[in-house]
Amino acid sequence: xxxxxxxxxxxxxxxxxTLTSRIAGLVLDRxxxxxWRVGFVVxxxxxxxxxxGLAHLFTTGVGIFGINIPVAWGMPIVNTIWWxxxxxxxxxxxxxxxxxxxxxxxxxxxxxxxxxxxxIVCAGIYPLIHLGRPWLAYYLLPxxxxxxxxxxxxxxxxxxxxxxxxxxxxxxxxxxxxLLPDFATxxxxxxGRGRQLFYGVLxxxxxxxxxxxxxxEKANQVLAVVAAPIVVSVTGIISLDLAISIVPGFHFxxxxxxxVAGALFSGFAxxxxxxxxxxxxxxxxxxxxxxxxxxxxxxxxxxxxVVGYAYSQEMFTAWYTGDEYYRYLMIDRWTGPYAPIWxxxxxxxxxxxxxxxxxxVRRSPLWLFVLALTSNLGMWLERFQIVFTSTHAEFMxxxxxxxxxxxxxxxxxAGTLGLFTFLMFVFVRLAPVVxxxxxxxxxxxxxxxxxxxxxxARHE
Amino acid sequence: xSVLVMSKAEVGGVMGRFTTDTELVAAVRAASAxxxxxxxxxxxxxxxxxxxxxxxxxxxxxxxxxxxxVLAAAGxxxxxxxSSVIDxxxxxGGKPLASWPAFLPVxxxxxxxVAALTAVVMMLAGNRLPRPHHPVFDYPAFGRASDxxxxxxxxxxxxxxxxxxxxxxxxxxxxxxxx
Numbered sequence: 001x002x003x004x005x006x007x008x009x010x011x012x013x014x015x016x017x018t019l020t021s022r023i024a025g026l027v028l029d030r031x032x033x034x035x036w037r038v039g040f041v042v043x044x045x046x047x048x049x050x051x052x053g054l055a056h057l058f059t060t061g062v063g064i065f066g067i068n069i070p071v072a073w074g075m076p077i078v079n080t081i082w083w084x085x086x087x088x089x090x091x092x093x094x095x096x097x098x099x100x101x102x103x104x105x106x107x108x109x110x111x112x113x114x115x116x117x118x119x120i121v122c123a124g125i126y127p128l129i130h131l132g133r134p135w136l137a138y139y140l141l142p143x144x145x146x147x148x149x150x151x152x153x154x155x156x157x158x159x160x161x162x163x164x165x166x167x168x169x170x171x172x173x174x175x176x177x178x179l180l181p182d183f184a185t186x187x188x189x190x191x192g193r194g195r196q197l198f199y200g201v202l203x204x205x206x207x208x209x210x211x212x213x214x215x216x217e218k219a220n221q222v223l224a225v226v227a228a229p230i231v232v233s234v235t236g237i238i239s240l241d242l243a244i245s246i247v248p249g250f251h252f253x254x255x256x257x258x259x260v261a262g263a264l265f266s267g268f269a270x271x272x273x274x275x276x277x278x279x280x281x282x283x284x285x286x287x288x289x290x291x292x293x294x295x296x297x298x299x300x301x302x303x304x305x306v307v308g309y310a311y312s313q314e315m316f317t318a319w320y321t322g323d324e325y326y327r328y329l330m331i332d333r334w335t336g337p338y339a340p341i342w343x344x345x346x347x348x349x350x351x352x353x354x355x356x357x358x359x360x361v362r363r364s365p366l367w368l369f370v371l372a373l374t375s376n377l378g379m380w381l382e383r384f385q386i387v388f389t390s391t392h393a394e395f396m397x398x399x400x401x402x403x404x405x406x407x408x409x410x411x412x413x414a415g416t417l418g419l420f421t422f423l424m425f426v427f428v429r430l431a432p433v434v435x436x437x438x439x440x441x442x443x444x445x446x447x448x449x450x451x452x453x454x455x456x457a458r459h460e
Numbered sequence: 461x462s463v464l465v466m467s468k469a470e471v472g473g474v475m476g477r478f479t480t481d482t483e484l485v486a487a488v489r490a491a492s493a494x495x496x497x498x499x500x501x502x503x504x505x506x507x508x509x510x511x512x513x514x515x516x517x518x519x520x521x522x523x524x525x526x527x528x529x530v531l532a533a534a535g536x537x538x539x540x541x542x543s544s545v546i547d548x549x550x551x552x553g554g555k556p557l558a559s560w561p562a563f564l565p566v567x568x569x570x571x572x573x574v575a576a577l578t579a580v581v582m583m584l585a586g587n588r589l590p591r592p593h594h595p596v597f598d599y600p601a602f603g604r605a606s607d608x609x610x611x612x613x614x615x616x617x618x619x620x621x622x623x624x625x626x627x628x629x630x631x632x633x634x635x636x637x638x639x
Contacts, residue, residue: 016504016608142539150543154552159565166573173580181606185504188603204590207597208605210501211518214511215586218521222579225522226572233572237565440505444481 009104010439010446011286019439023432024189026282032429035281040425046418053412054129062132064408071391071403076130077241078383079413081259082266083123083420084164084238085379088231089267089299090116091171094178095227098220104295106442107287110435111274113175118423119270120168122416127160129412156241163237170230174223177216180206181437232256235263242386248325249333249390252317258310265303265349266379269372272296274424276365276372278433287434290363297362300375304353307382311350325395333389337402341385348378472638473498473615474622475599476631481507484610487629488513491614494625498615502596502605521582529575536570537563595638613637 032040057064067074090112097105128134140161142151151158184206187199206212236256243255252258272293279288318330333342352374361367393400478484481503488501488510501510511518540563544550549557584590596602596613605611612631614622619636626634 020504020607142543148548150548152552153540153544153566154555154559154562156565159569162566162569166569169573170576173576177580177583181504185606188606200592204584205592205594206587206589207594208502208504209587210503210507210510210514211516212587212589213503213506214516215518215521215583217506218518219579219583222522222525223576226525226576226579229568230572230576233565233568237569240565437505444505444507 009107009289009291010443014286014443016440016443019443020185020189020436023434023436023439024186027186027429027432028190028195033281036425036429039281039421040429043418043421043425046415047422049411050415050419053408053415056408057129057412058134062130064406065130066403066405066409067130068401068403070394070399070401071388073130073387073391074403075384075405075409075413076126078380078387079416080123080126080130081238081383081387082380083119083126083416084167084235085259085263085266085383086270086376087116087119087123087167087171087267088235088260088263089271090114090119091167091174091227092231092264092267093271094174095224095231098224099228103442103445104292106438107284107434108271108275108292108296109438110178110431110433111278112271113171113178114424114427114431115267115270115274117171117175118420118427120164120171121423122420124164124168125416125419127164156237156244159237160241163234167230167234170223170226174227177220177223178435178438179431180204181208181216182432182435184208185436186432231263232260235259242390247390247394248323248329249386252314254310254313254317258307258314261303261306261310262379262382265300265307266376268296268299268303269375269379272300272368272372273376276369278428280365282428282433284434287439290365293365293368294359294362297356297368297371300372301353301356304349304356304375307379308350311346329390329393332393333385336389336393338385338389338392341381342389345378345381345385348374349382352378472595472636473500473613474619474626474634475596475602475611475613475637476626476629476634477601477604478610478612478629478631479608481505481510481610483630484612485509485513487612487626487631490629491612491625496614496616496622496625500613500615502602502609502611502613504604504606504608504610507610518586519582521579521586524582525575525579528578529571532574533567533571537567540566599635599637601633601635 065074065076067076093105093112094109094116097109128137131137139149140151140158180203183199183203187196187203190196190199236259239255239259242250243252245251275288275292275296279285315330318326321327333339353371355361355367355371361371388403392402478487484501484503485507488499491499492513492515499514501507501514503510537560541558541560544559544563545557551557555562601609602611603609612626612629614625616622623634623636
């Protein structure tokens, strides 16, 4: 690809018609691309691994996990926090870039929203399977039960339930609303009766009427405005699970913003990875350009710097409080049994990520992919060290212990990675991977910037 | 008001296709200047200024969403207070029964969730969706409304004048729809 092409967010020779046939063609072509088949089969097998692992878990019990007092949370909660983080950038990219009318949003927002949707599914699995008696999960709901009991509203676990459930429902609405006009396009272009029916039902009879669009834009505005507080509050609330306790390493007021920054960091990393994969599998190099990758790299770097700042604050606070337990915790993180985790985290999230200062690195799909991968790894290590090192050596040395994840922990983790990938691969076959109506708007704004501004000014 | 417009819209009319959104907006203005007051326009993306040209102002969905969100937040705050103070008072860790700061996370989440759902439901209900079939789908060129076609439909009991109007504005694929 020439440098000139890489500069443009939308290819110059793209018309409304070719855009529709290209993007819709990715879905409506009967024969999937070879890269897609490989991904589908591999991730499908991993999903089966997840189902097998869950079957063993439900028949045996949570003892198969590497969880034991004092590390009662273990890897399932590490993974919950990690997956939620990945989900967040999806929502944020779509919503904040919509509100600020960023032109580079159009070709990646669909990927971001789908990523949010499937990451939240993976995140939601863990708290449920981590319950000793998962069939009693509904106790978290306030319903008129026969014992006259209510949820404990002061418990962060109840807040968690409401936060994750809200996020799941919201993400579903956000994604579906964005898909609705695109489903109408697919309905109008599908040839087989079965497909026409399938997309016809999904499109709900959307007619592209100006009145439809006017209401649609209003509703979309509401969702975009609501998305930012949702993103901040959901991860914030999850961080309160830890911060509300008095455990050194957990009890820290910086946690909500620190978790949000970490969430966005890993989320932008995942969007980059998905964008790089999708543009090569589906030949979308002209729609998802190097310039898009550049922007994603900048966002990753920004949030990596915030995360690095939070690490420094954590160390400073440990020293500044003069609290013996807190200071010991910090030293234990550097030198204790989990030290490689902490240093690995620093290497990935603070050291390696500095490469993103270089424009050529941000614009290189290979480099960006590698750095996104290490960033996600680093964020996973961060969640790991928060959960494990904070609890394994608390106030009483007699309770100290070192717990490591078991094979089942890793198997289920691989399983959710597979489930996420599987859902993504299925999604891109059933729905357009690039939002067609957002692209049309972006193309229109490119072709008539002055009239759009004029009309907007008049409108306001 | 909207019910009245919808029932009028069922009358059927004449539809024509334009190739750009600016042409469509201009055509809407011209047609209404010629006295056609029951117009409907279709475009593959939200065209700025099109709804205004049609004289259409949707209900202020954000205001309703905010109202519903605040009501839901108040409701769930009341539920937490009622269940912790009146219905099942348990003192935990010496905290007051009405420990309102601890009630805020759930209040906030439920509030924004209901606001978002209100917006989505109002959009669907206002657009009378889901409605799998509609007479406009019988118009052969209508598939392009979700691709690259910009359509103007004139609802009128006098199809000939509408047809002349669309021809004068340079529309293509002019046809009668949904009688």
